[in-house]
Amino acid sequence: MSALEPLPVTTSPTxxxxxxxxxxxxWVMLLVVIGHxxxxxxxxxxxxxxxxxxxxxxMPFFILISGYTARRYMGDARQVRRIVSTLVVPYLLVETSLQLITRHYTGEPSPLLLLSxxxxxxxxxxxxxxxxTTxxxxxxxxxxxxxILISLLVGLIEVPNVLALPKILGFLPFYVVGLHMTRERFERLADxxxxxxxxxxxxxALLICYTYSKNWQIDWLLWKQRYDEDPLGATAIEGMSQRAELLAIGFLLTxxxxxxxxxxxxxxxxxxxxTFYCYLLHGYLIxxxxxxxxxxxxxxxxxxxAVVATTFAALVVANLLMTKPVSVVFRPVFEPKLTWLFRDIPKPSPTTPSAGQTPEPTGKRPAGTP
Incomplete structure (x- = not known):
């Protein structure tokens, strides 16, 4: 990747x-459903x-795209409302319901671990x-x-699974690289x-995985255990080397x-x-x-x-869960407007920049804006 360009310094309209x-x-959602x-x-x-x-x-693929689409996040009132309605509320709803379902059948987790x-x-x-943290x-x-240093080093210490912090820090480089992607860089990939x-x-990569993976410890792909923890059981050098290899492979294949x-x-x-609805709903079915x-x-x-049949069924289910009727039914559940919870956002005057924005000098645009 060439030298980093300044990130946008203003929020932008929809x-x-x-x-x-x-x-x-x-395409990546199809892989998610098949993989699960x-x-x-x-x-x-x-x-x-x-x-x-x-x-x-x-997941590196999905995370990098998520970073790119979040590159204009400034923390203004509109963006905060969006985070609460499309991330916080769905998280509480999905995590609570899935843990209750699992406990109904297995007795675990007890008590509920809503922050884990x-x-x-x-x-x-x-x-x-x-x-x-943008x-x-x-x-x-x-x-x-x-x-990258954070991702490599986090496996050396005990990090509690609060909000999945070990995975969040492990996958962090893909998000940060996504923040610094540009449309021009994506277009170069079409060469x-x-x-x-x-x-x-x-x-x-598929041929190598299919041929040799039976001898691999696949728990490395979960990005959540300490390096010296079972079943990884690696030294610090071995762990960081394996994590670095996964980062390189993740970026290359992404x-x-x-x-x-x-x-x-x-x-x-x-x-x-x-894909938002497909991601949240397919887990209930599985x-x-x-x-x-x-x-x-x-x-x-x-x-x-059984593998072929499951793969085919996953493709069918994924496509069905991405149809419009599903989004119409579940949008009020997973993306509530929550107008009762937030204050009204005043419209900025033509001469006053909105929250999170930097005034533009006359005739110039902030560095990094397309």
Missing amino acids: KERVAYLDNARY SLTQFTDMDSARGVYVWIYSFH PQWLAWFLAALFVWRL PIWRALRYPITTS PRIRAASVAVLGS FAALSLVPRRRSITTALGGR IFLKLQFDLFDDMSRFGFA
Whole structure:
């Protein structure tokens, strides 16, 4: 990546959705649902390779895009309201309900651990923390280097799972790099030579994972244990080396996948604009099928056929959960307006910059604004 450019110094009005980003969200959401579904079959070689391949870059991909879309966060009243309604409220709702469902079947966790996300809601907590810390990454001279050092060092110490802090700090470099991405950098990835190399890189990675992953400790891909903790059991040097390798692989495969994302508007664009609902809802279905019917245990005896069937079913479910009827039904639940909770936001006068904005000198635009 070339020298860092200044981050935007003003908030911006809501703009038309970018087809490229929604297409990217669509394809990575398919990987998320497939990966979560195949978690039940990781003891099988036919599923383990695909699982490891997906987990080596699907969250780095999602996080980098999240960083890019958050690059204008300044902490003004409008943005704070948005964080509460689309991150805090969904987090509390999803984490509480999933823990209650799990406790109904297994008796755990008891008591409820609402500030220690057990599964899906960790990403909502991460987005909340990353978004609030965005001003820090604006102020630092070497933000990417700092985030990488934090990621490497966090595995050396005991960090409580409050709001999934170990994962938040481990994945931090992908968010910070996303903050410093520009449209021009994304466009460079569309170069035909880069796309051809990306196909080779992703294909080779899948082949390597499928061939050798049976001997790998896949808990490294969860980014949450200390290096010396079971089942990792690594020394400090081994742990930091493995984490550095995962960072490098994550960035390489993420940029390779981003280069292959279509730029044009299509049916995947509309579906990609609704990945939020798919992400939150698919976990309920997986947990219900697993705990109520033991479906995945029953299917495992069919071996490779079970993996293929589960993958196909995950694709169908993911697409259904990204349809408009689902968003219409669940938007009031997962994205409540909460007008009763917040004060009215006064409209800024033409001569007064809004909260979080820097006045523009006449005839000039702030550095870093497109």
